[in-house]
Amino acid sequence: MKFRPFSLEDWFAEYELQCRINISESGILPIDFSWFDTDLSDLKLYYGHMLGDLELRELIARDYPDLSPDRILVTTGCIEANFVAFASLVQPGDHVIVEHPNYQQLYEVPRALGGRVELLRLRYEDNYKLNVDELNEMVTPKTKLIVISHPNNPTGSVITLETLKSIIEIVEDNNIYLLSDEIYRELSFTHKPLPPAATLSDHAISNSSMSKLHGLPGLRIGWMVADKAIVDIAKEIRSYTTICDSTLSEHLSKLALKRKEELMTRAERIAKTNLEVMRRWVENRDDVDWVPPEGSLVTFPRFYRNVTSTELCKLLAENYRVFVAPGKCFDIESHFRIGFGWSTDELREGLEFVGRALDRFEPIRK
Ligand SMILES: Cc1ncc(COP(=O)(O)O)c(C=O)c1O
Structure with a gap:
């Protein structure tokens, strides 16, 4: 690589x-540790569970209606969620379509894994709106994955529910996958926040974290929500990188999500x-x-x-x-x-x- x-x-x-x-x-201005108002002296600093602490996954699952906690892999930030999702799905030679501009990881990692990355341009003249017809035309028999991130970094553009559903139709019809980086999902000024893509299809993966809207980037806690088969592969890959998450960060994330x-x-x-x-x-x-x-x-x-x-x-x-x-x-x-x-x-x-x-x-x- x-x-x-x-x-x-x-x-x-x-x-x-x-x-x-x-x-x-x-992100949002990080909060101070004093906000937690907690005594950690009894916290045992064991290794954590491979999928992430169960109570933490249950708290995360509240935002993913009808999905059970075993569809969630807690990771070291959204960046690791994205990484293991790519490593689970992309083989050398696979065609991967990624929106651009975007967070660089989303096109560099599939490229480093040997994927043939093609960029779907979001243009200033189009108010950075994703063109579904253009996307559809880019799909080939070699396409494995479509990657989007909305609200988008750096443009702040969002897609409509109709667009999201059309993209899901494309991935389902072609038996491929959608990776949706949803780190800003809940902060939308003009539209109701979209449902997580993973709640709409088993072909969609939704990644997010505590880093941007919660104001807790230093905890380095993120998650991937996907079909159980993908979670199982990603869990194995993660065993070779960070093994599990920080027990301390998982504990603080639970406290934060209870006051979300x-x-x-x-x-x-x-x-x-x-x-x-x-x-x-x-x-x-x-x-x-x-x-x-x-x-x-x-x-x-x-x-x-x-x-x-x-x-x-x-x-x-x-x-x-x-x-x-x-x-x-x-x-x-x-x-x-x-x-x-x-x-x-x-x-x-x-x-x-x-x-x-x-x-x-x-x-x-x-
Ligand atoms: C779109 C996007 N995805 C992922 C990340 C990485 O997030 P985390 O700090 O949760 O690893 C960022 C950070 O800027 C981002 O903007």
Whole structure:
């Protein structure tokens, strides 16, 4: 297996810590440990269960109506859920269709496994909407897997229930699979959140985690929900990577999921407030356009200045100590990714600096 560098993670590693203001995080502001208000002195730090703690799986299963906890594999973040799903399904030579732009892991891992990855473009001109006919035409007898993620990172676009059902029809008709990264599923501003894809078909896999909306990325707890046969294969693969999850993190995740509504209300409140700050900023700039995000905690504005996204974001980090991820990390120029899940004041201040940095370059025509 040969992995290409993970541009976004590398950008974070290089610039995040030297910045004073971070307006590119993809999650909600993490909560403090004191929020748990718990005494852990009696917690036994055994190895955990191979599928994940049963009570934790039961709590997760509440969001997957009619699916039993044995359809859930608890993993080290959504990133491991995605990894084991790919490793369970993709063989060298398999054709894999992945939406783009997207979280880089979703196209690099199937490629590293020897899959022939073809990107389904979500275009700015189409408001980053997935075109089902285009997707259908891409399917060949060699296609094994379709990969989507909505609300999408970095664009914040969502698909409708009708679109999701059409995609499921495609995978069922062709006897292939859908991997749906649903890490932002429950945060949708314009539509009712979609049901998890795995609850609609045995051909669909739904992955998620505690990292974005719950504000607990440091726990590194995620999960894969799939047909039992896929869960069994994935469980074996995971035995070769992390064996099981952290018992401590599983314990804290259970406490958090018992108070899930509190966390979701917090996420929604922060996101909606900050989205308005973002909206006002974009509307006041002649050199910036966007497709307003319909869900998630990220957005992908486009700018019209004579500078590359990398140069712009480097200038922001080095001169203004403001952290923003360049579009280049998503293989798309003249864009940057803003995360609006953190502090409102920092978002305002950070955007002010983005404006100042943009002003230093020649405007270009839209
Ligand atoms: C779409 C998507 N999937 C997966 C991940 C990884 O999530 P986790 O921290 O739960 O491993 C991210 C993180 O940014 C993401 O944006």
